[in-house]
Amino acid sequence: MKYCTSCRKLHNDNEETCTQCRKALKTVEDENTPVFLISAEGFEKERIIAALADEGIPTDTKRMKKDNSAKAVTGVDMSDVNILVPYQAYEKAYDVCVGIGAIKEENEEIIDDGEYKESDAKPLDRQLEEINGGSKAGRIILAIMFLVLAALAVFGTDAITGFISKLITGN
Numbered sequence: 167m168k169y170c171t172s173c174r175k176l177h178n179d180n181e182e183t184c185t186q187c188r189k190a191l192k193t194v195e196d197e198n199t200p201v202f203l204i205s206a207e208g209f210e211k212e213r214i215i216a217a218l219a220d221e222g223i224p225t226d227t228k229r230m231k232k233d234n235s236a237k238a239v240t241g242v243d244m245s246d247v248n249i250l251v252p253y254q255a256y257e258k259a260y261d262v263c264v265g266i267g268a269i270k271e272e273n274e275e276i277i278d279d280g281e282y283k284e285s286d287a288k289p290l291d292r293q294l295e296e297i298n299g300g301s302k303a304g305r306i307i308l309a310i311m312f313l314v315l316a317a318l319a320v321f322g323t324d325a326i327t328g329f330i331s332k333l334i335t336g337n
């Protein structure tokens with residue numbers, strides 16, 4: 167596993183630079199390396215840190231922007247912070263965040279998106295097939311009806327019965 171030394175997000179070993187900071191990645195060697203878990207602000211941040219503390223996971227925070235104007239007004243620090251956890255506790259911390267709804271399971275969302283795309287595409291294909299097939303069948307039916315009417319006019323009903331039986335049996 168690799169991590170970004172700037173934002174401390176975890177990355178796969180096959181990645182070379184941070185997708186967010188474009189900084190070179192470093193391999194995690196120390197199990198206690200603080201890694202990025204989630205960014206949050208105000209009460210959400212407090213809620214997440216408290217939930218992690220309940221599970222015995224220590225946290226560190228890294229301020230994203232230096233804006234203390236909100237704190238001056240509300241007495242609550244509303245600026246975004248990155249919540250960092252030791253690398254070895256990352257998975258558990260992630261699960262805790264999913265459990266309290268702070269993190270949505272990205273994998274599920276991706277699968278859902280895939281399903282939506284498929285289900286959107288398939289009916290469209292089917293619709294096109296139905297439109298094409300339908301109009302083709304419609305033209306054939308119209309042609310047969312025309313022949314039947316023409317035969318009725320020219321030969322009478324007996325000929326039509328024979329004509330239809332020929333259509334069906336192919337003789």
Ligand SMILES: [Zn+2]
Pocket residue numbers: 170171172173174175184185186187188189
């Ligand atoms: Zn980064």
